[in-house]
Amino acid sequence: MAIVVVGSVAFDTIQSPFGKAEKILGGSATYFSLAASYFTDVRIVAVVGEDFGPEYESVLRQRGVNLDGLQRAAGLTFHWGGEYGENVNEAKTHFTHLNVFEKFQPQIPQQYLDSQFLFLANIDPILQAQVRRQMRNVRMVGGDTMNFWINGKRPELLATLKLVDLLLINDTEAKMLAGEANLLRAANKVMAMGPKALVIKHGEYGATIFFGDRKFGIGHHPFRAPALPLDEVRDPTGAGDSFAGGFMGYIASQEELNREVLKRAMFYGGVMGSFAVERFGPERLQNLTREEIDARFEVFRELTHLD
Amino acid sequence: MAIVVVGSVAFDTIQSPFGKAEKILGGSATYFSLAASYFTDVRIVAVVGEDFGPEYESVLRQRGVNLDGLQRAAGLTFHWGGEYGENVNEAKTHFTHLNVFEKFQPQIPQQYLDSQFLFLANIDPILQAQVRRQMRNVRMVGGDTMNFWINGKRPELLATLKLVDLLLINDTEAKMLAGEANLLRAANKVMAMGPKALVIKHGEYGATIFFGDRKFGIGHHPFRAPALPLDEVRDPTGAGDSFAGGFMGYIASQEELNREVLKRAMFYGGVMGSFAVERFGPERLQNLTREEIDARFEVFRELTHLD
Numbered sequence: 001m002a003i004v005v006v007g008s009v010a011f012d013t014i015q016s017p018f019g020k021a022e023k024i025l026g027g028s029a030t031y032f033s034l035a036a037s038y039f040t041d042v043r044i045v046a047v048v049g050e051d052f053g054p055e056y057e058s059v060l061r062q063r064g065v066n067l068d069g070l071q072r073a074a075g076l077t078f079h080w081g082g083e084y085g086e087n088v089n090e091a092k093t094h095f096t097h098l099n100v101f102e103k104f105q106p107q108i109p110q111q112y113l114d115s116q117f118l119f120l121a122n123i124d125p126i127l128q129a130q131v132r133r134q135m136r137n138v139r140m141v142g143g144d145t146m147n148f149w150i151n152g153k154r155p156e157l158l159a160t161l162k163l164v165d166l167l168l169i170n171d172t173e174a175k176m177l178a179g180e181a182n183l184l185r186a187a188n189k190v191m192a193m194g195p196k197a198l199v200i201k202h203g204e205y206g207a208t209i210f211f212g213d214r215k216f217g218i219g220h221h222p223f224r225a226p227a228l229p230l231d232e233v234r235d236p237t238g239a240g241d242s243f244a245g246g247f248m249g250y251i252a253s254q255e256e257l258n259r260e261v262l263k264r265a266m267f268y269g270g271v272m273g274s275f276a277v278e279r280f281g282p283e284r285l286q287n288l289t290r291e292e293i294d295a296r297f298e299v300f301r302e303l304t305h306l307d
Numbered sequence: 308m309a310i311v312v313v314g315s316v317a318f319d320t321i322q323s324p325f326g327k328a329e330k331i332l333g334g335s336a337t338y339f340s341l342a343a344s345y346f347t348d349v350r351i352v353a354v355v356g357e358d359f360g361p362e363y364e365s366v367l368r369q370r371g372v373n374l375d376g377l378q379r380a381a382g383l384t385f386h387w388g389g390e391y392g393e394n395v396n397e398a399k400t401h402f403t404h405l406n407v408f409e410k411f412q413p414q415i416p417q418q419y420l421d422s423q424f425l426f427l428a429n430i431d432p433i434l435q436a437q438v439r440r441q442m443r444n445v446r447m448v449g450g451d452t453m454n455f456w457i458n459g460k461r462p463e464l465l466a467t468l469k470l471v472d473l474l475l476i477n478d479t480e481a482k483m484l485a486g487e488a489n490l491l492r493a494a495n496k497v498m499a500m501g502p503k504a505l506v507i508k509h510g511e512y513g514a515t516i517f518f519g520d521r522k523f524g525i526g527h528h529p530f531r532a533p534a535l536p537l538d539e540v541r542d543p544t545g546a547g548d549s550f551a552g553g554f555m556g557y558i559a560s561q562e563e564l565n566r567e568v569l570k571r572a573m574f575y576g577g578v579m580g581s582f583a584v585e586r587f588g589p590e591r592l593q594n595l596t597r598e599e600i601d602a603r604f605e606v607f608r609e610l611t612h613l614d
Contacts, residue, residue: 230489
């Protein structure tokens with residue numbers, strides 16, 4: 001079943017201990033779409049500028065991503081520049097040129113309206129809510145956010161959270177949003193704001209899904225999926241969006257939404273995140289096969305499986 | 308099969324957001340022994356002072372812990388005082404009175420020499436090596452250390468690591484010991500220093516066991532056990548030692564040492580750590596039943612288990 005993602009399609013200039021890449025394809029909607037494309041049909045809503053040439057577009061097209069909702073605006077594409085040190089969990093931002101993204105007004109193409117799944121990647125919560133309201137027929141809405149909105153647009157974010165079924169954020173964001181240092185209590189506070197379930201991403205330690213009530217009919221015990229200990233994280237950019245793509249993509253590929261599907265989705269999220277960081281930019285997500293993905297799924301499973 | 312532990316038996320004065328406890332029973336050997344006592348016979352080697360009354364001793368005796376190796380010295384017992392804030396992962400030390408621990412010279416009672424397992428809790432690596440050399444018949448040696456020795460007695464610690472089969476440390480210690488920010492590369496560097504396997508504890512995210520070679524005959528893929536998301540961590544003191552006690556205790560209770568045993572041991576380590584932090588001091592570890600432990604083992608299993 002098709003999934004619509006609204007977010008950024010952008011350029012990144014990235015430095016890490018493993019090298020440097022100038023103006024490569026990036027953005028939350030890009031990583032999400034590529035990761036999800038191995039599981040289901042993906043439809044993008046985003047904006048790019050005049051410098052976004054066909055060579056970038058073809059990366060997405062080759063994975064079958066629908067670009068009907070990719071707007072073109074006068075000006076330059078959103079461009080982020082940053083650097084990772086030895087501790088790959090911390091990025092140092094060099095510059096953030098919002099460019100055409102600053103005036104982004106998401107428009108949902110008519111032919112997207114039958115989509116059953118929606119992912120609101122990390123953009124202004126006001127825009128997230130606008131998109132959510134345009135997509136009346138969706139079965140499930142996933143969302144992301146970040147410290148910038150948690151601190152800077154809290155009332156707007158709280159309004160948006162009421163429209164989200166499943167929120168995916170990291171530990172720091174969850175604790176900041178809840179104003180609570182304990183992870184489980186933070187999770188419960190965040191779910192009381194609206195989401196029925198909450199995925200908290202722990203970086204190299206994996207991710208945990210918490211269930212706030214029984215609306216999914218899948219019990220309330222949390223579930224934790226591991227991350228693979230990797231000896232080289234070349235570029236962590238997009239790991240969280242790739243996780244979300246694998247997670248939501250797998251869910252959208254299944255007929256039923258039950259606890260076992262969500263558990264497997266957590267593993268597929270981790271798998272796609274682990275592929276993303278192996279190369280600069282989204283390179284590794286462009287030429288995978290479902291066999292490679294499922295082989296790594298088994299490695300993840302073996303990592304925590306008791307006979 | 309019996310396990311000998313050498314470490315500290317001490318008093319702790321602890322403050323956390325949940326309250327305060329004055330001069331309660333503590334110490335690495337105490338937490339280790341209580342946790343391991345649910346799985347196997349435990350024998351302590353430690354030193355206490357004249358203020359260590361029979362009421363403290365009886366806590367250990369009631370769990371069947373052998374105290375033949377508990378020396379009594381003139382002076383006061385080791386006493387640590389500290390505080391945990393909202394972030395329970397960071398302790399603020401108020402005082403460290405080493406007292407009789409400062410001149411501790413471990414003596415292994417004759418009747419301990421048939422023990423097949425040895426755990427070198429976090430003490431001076433010179434003493435760890437002395438004890439190791441006295442225990443010639445052991446099948447497996449586990450060990451712990453901390454930043455204080457990694458920075459302050461590195462050559463001595465490196466000598467001791469050559470005598471340790473299985474080292475249990477946390478992320479920060481592993482990265483500091485290896486001089487390497489990547490966890491997997493750090494693990495491999497630490498194992499090159501001696502240990503055949505390395506357990507890296509991730510606090511609330513669980514723990515990972517890495518295998519350096521095939522001497523255990525159990526393959527080389529790492530294995531990760533979760534930690535239970537808890538809504539109240541009343542007192543994190545002793546969590547790591549309780550993990551080690553559950554881990555080593557379970558191993559010592561098994562006839563064979565294979566990969567499946569080590570995997571289950573990782574889960575039992577997490578289970579005992581999760582009990583330890585629920586109450587101040589080692590209170591929760593005093594009156595458990597094996598049924599309660601196995602019930603929580605199943606909760607841990609369910610937390611990551613894919614059908």
